[in-house]
Every structure is written in structure tokens, then in C-alpha cells.
């Protein structure tokens with residue numbers, strides 16, 4: 189699902205109104221009706237106090253329409269106008285008139301702190317103060333109102349965006365931003381919903397299709413894409429019945445050191461569970477028995493050295509080489525890595541200490557085959573590209589980095605971002621149970637397993653991240669966030685594939 193910027197959404201609005209011959213008020217009615225339907229479906233006429241806070245722009249206009257429809261369905265609604273400006277949008281004004289005509293209980297005008305209403309636990313608050321039009325941080329009593337709502341124990345539903353959140357830059361720590369339990373957003377999710385510094389404001393998120401112009405939406409180049417089941421499914425390559433293991437490639441995993449052979453076990457298991465035809469590992473001698481015993485499906489080659497990798501002597505022409513997990517940063521390992529880089533022509537997957545070696549030896553990056561996949565977590569990324577000022581600056585710096593070295597970067601996190609030149613793919617699967625030792629090793633194995641099966645490295649990264657997260661979700665369902673371990677993610681890869689290929693789910697951009 190495409191993620192658009194505020195200006196792209198505004199352009200889509202204009203084109204839609206033109207092509208569908210509707211007014212902006214019609215579009216507002218349509219959008220807010222969708223919101224009403226969602227609320228109504230969940231509340232089913234329940235007798236709970238609903239407090240709708242409306243700004244005086246179009247986000248506030250949406251709030252007024254939602255409130256009117258709720259009143260028409262006999263909900264217990266109280267409307268508050270957050271009167272931060274005298275400049276009211278025309279569509280706000282016409283809906284203001286409509287709601288006044290409907291009820292004797294007119295909206296309450298809020299002009300300062302003294303007017304704040306009581307918000308009780310059990311209230312249902314609708315935040316329609318600001319949407320994508322926010323252009324400066326909230327201040328004064330409006331900022332205080334936002335903090336007041338945040339302090340209440342009410343359930344908060346944000347319309348389009350949590351108020352105070354910018355759509356195209358991150359908020360400062362001191363800024364007042366609504367902390368929503370749920371955000372119903374129009375037509376397309378916004379990039380800030382997925383950034384580490386802003387995602388917590390959004391709560392659970394659902395996208396409402398408000399029927400913006402299809403042709404425009406399909407042609408426009410998005411700022412990023414959200415990868416849900418449908419998008420991941422479109423990347424899947426079915427297997428030919430007439431095939432043999434040679435068709436599914438050979439993965440070589442190079443990694444491990446004394447006490448860290450487990451990371452190689454995890455990555456290699458994941459590569460096989462993802463469908464690699466063959467997997468070979470290259471480990472220090474201390475890893476030989478561990479590998480043969482814990483993963484008989486893999487073939488094992490060993491270094492001369494017992495504890496660490498010092499010389500990667502192999503003529504194996506693997507389809508993909510995965511390097512880095514548990515490998516350490518000894519000088520002799522760095523030399524061995526350099527030699528490996530020089531003789532490898534096919535795209536590689538580099539994780540963990542492989543990345544740290546690059547951070548300390550930048551000159552090695554020039555030997556990395558084009559289209560290789562780097563899978564840093566934020567700390568590893570920072571060592572690699574330096575500090576950033578905020579999440580948008582980070583995105584720019586990653587894009588500069590991949591342009592320079594012609595790579596694919598998989599930035600791991602609660603929402604993992606896959607970067608290729610000019611594009612960002614944001615993952616929708618995964619859960620906090622995956623914050624457990626070794627889940628990154630599993631991801632490297634999954635991506636390698638897909639590359640070996642002839643997926644383009646970019647698609648291997650995007651699909652791999654999706655399936656890894658899905659397997660994490662299945663693992664959490666079975667064992668809880670706390671109880672799941674990263675080996676479960678590797679073991680459940682098969683169920684993640686089954687889920688991807690099952691026929692009964694069609695919701696785009698979600699799971």
C-alpha cells in the first residue's frame with residue numbers, strides 16, 4: 189500500500205473532486221461517514237459518553253460530521269470546538285451550521301484552560317483537532333488541552349492523524365501530541381506512523397478507503413510503501429513441480445566463533461526452512477560437532493583455527509554468501525573477510541559483526557558485490573553511517589549510503605524498513621516477542637534462503653522481512669511474546685509461507 193505525503197494527498201483530493209464532480213464538503217461527508225461506520229460497528233449503540241474535540245479546519249470538519257452522524261444514531265455525544273483561530277474552513281462552517289440545526293445541545297466553544305471539560309475513565313474521546321494541515325507545533329492552551337486529554341484514562345480515537353503530529357517531520361520531545369489508542373486514517377497511512385520516534389502516538393491503525401481517484405493513486409510515486417500480505421504475496425515465486433534441489437540454490441553461511449556457534453545454527457536453519465536447496469556453513473573448528481549434531485541437513489566446512497575464522501578456504505560456488513553472525517572482529521577474521529569479499533561476485537548478505545567490521549574498515553565496502561543486502565539494527569547502522577539528528581535525517585543518510593555503494597539496507601526495528609535506491613518498503617508484520625536473542629540471525633538466513641532461490645536481492649529482503657515477522661507472529665500466538673525464542677521463528681517459517689499462500693484473506697496493506 190502506497191504511503192503518500194500530505195501534499196500528494198491534497199493533490200489527490202483536488203483531482204478526485206474534479207473527476208468525480210463532487211465538492212470538498214461531499215468528500216468530507218464521505219470520509220467522516222466511513223469513520224462513523226467504524227465507530228458504530230464497534231460500539232453498537234452503546235451508552236458511553238463520546239466527547240468529540242474539533243479544530244476549526246477540515247480535520248475539525250470531519251469531527252463535526254462524525255458527531256452529527258453519531259447524534260443521529262442516538263449516541264451520547266458532546267462536541268467541543270477547539271477555537272485556536274478565527275480562520276475557520278468553509279467546510280467546517282457548513283458542518284457547524286448543520287450540527288447546530290440538529291441538536292439543542294450546541295457545541296461548546298473552548299477558548300482557554302478554564303473551559304476544559306471533565307474527561308472520565310470510560311469516556312470515548314474523538315480527536316479531530318488537527319490533521320495533515322498542522323504546520324507548527326501546538327502551543328499555549330491548545331498544547332495544554334492535548335496533554336490534558338493524554339493524562340485522562342479515556343479511550344482516544346484520532347481522526348486521520350493524532351493531533352500535534354506532523355505528517356512530514358518528527359515532533360520534538362517537548363511538543364504536545366495526542367497519544368491515540370487508535371487512529372483511523374484516510375486513504376493512505378502516513379510515513380510518521382512507522383518511524384521509531386513517532387509510531388507510539390498512533391496506537392492501532394486502520395486505513396479507510398475514501399474513494400480518492402484510482403488512476404491518480406496508481407500512477408503516483410509514493411514516498412514509501414507498506415508491505416502487507418497482498419504485497420508480499422505478489423513477490424512469491426511458486427515452485428515448479430518438475431524441480432530438484434539444484435533449482436533452489438546453495439547458501440553458504442560464514443560465521444561463528446567460540447561460544448557463538450548458535451548464531452550460525454539459527455541462520456542456517458532459517459535458510460533451509462525458507463527453502464534453500466542446500467546450505468553449507470563455514471565455521472571455526474569448535475563449531476563442527478555443534479553444527480553436525482544440531483542441524484544434520486547442513487554441510488559443514490571448518491577453518492584451521494579452533495576458535496575463530498582466519499582463512500575462508502573454500503571453492504564452493506554458492507548462490508549467496510551470508511556473513512557475520514557471531515564472527516567477532518579479530519584482525520585475522522577481518523583479513524579473511526576481505527579475501528572473501530574480493531572473490532565473491534554474487535550479492536552477499538551481511539549481518540552483525542560483518543557490519544561492525546565495515547564500520548571500522550570503511551575501505552572494505554568497495555569490495556562488496558553490487559545489490560548485497562546489509563541487515564543492521566539501529567546501533568549497527570549508526571556505527572556504519574554515523575549519527576543522525578532525527579528519523580528523517582536518518583532516512584536521507586541511508587539513501588546517500590546505498591547510492592554510494594549500490595546496496596540494499598534492511599534497517600531492523602518494530603517496523604523494519606527495506607531501502608533500495610529511491611524506494612522504501614515498510615514491513616507490517618512482527619511483534620515485541622521478536623526482541624529476543626538471535627532473531628536477527630534468523631532474518632539473515634531467511635533472506636539468504638530466498639536469494640538462493642533466485643529472488644532478486646531486493647525482493648528477497650522485502651518478502652523475507654515480511655515472512656520473518658509473520659513467523660514471529662505465529663510463534664507469539666503459540667508461545668506468547670515472553671515465551672517465544674528466535675529458534676521458534678526459524679521453525680515456524682513453514683507456517684508463515686502457508687499463511688501467505690492461503691486463499692481466505694484479502695485485506696490490502698494489513699494482515
Ligand SMILES: NC(=O)C1=CN([C@@H]2O[C@H](COP(=O)(O)OP(=O)(O)OC[C@H]3O[C@@H](n4cnc5c(N)ncnc54)[C@H](O)[C@@H]3O)[C@@H](O)[C@H]2O)[C@@H](O)CC1
Pocket residue numbers: 197201215216219243244245246247248249250272273277317318319320321322323324325326327347348349374375398400
Ligand atoms: N483526502 C483526505 O485525506 C481528506 C481529508 N480531510 C480532512 O482534512 C484534514 C486536513 O484539513 P486542513 O488542511 O484544513 O488542516 P487541519 O484541519 O489539519 O488544520 C487546520 C489549519 O490550522 C492551521 N494550523 C496548522 N498548525 C497550527 C497550529 N499549530 N496552531 C494553530 N493553527 C494551525 C493551518 O492553517 C491548517 O490549515 C485531514 O487531516 C482530514 O482530516 C477530509 O475532510 C476530506 C478528505
Ligand SMILES: Nc1ncnc2c1ncn2[C@@H]1O[C@H](COP(=O)(O)OP(=O)(O)O)[C@@H](O)[C@H]1O
Pocket residue numbers: 565600601602603604617618619620621622623624625626627628629630631
Ligand atoms: N518490537 C518489535 N516488533 C517487531 N519486530 C521486532 C521487534 N523487536 C525486534 N524485532 C525484530 O527482531 C529482529 C531483531 O534483530 P537483532 O536486533 O539483530 O537481534 P539479534 O542480534 O539478537 O539477532 C529484527 O528483525 C527486528 O525487526
Ligand SMILES: [K+]
Pocket residue numbers: 247315316317318319346347348349350351
Ligand atoms: K486528529
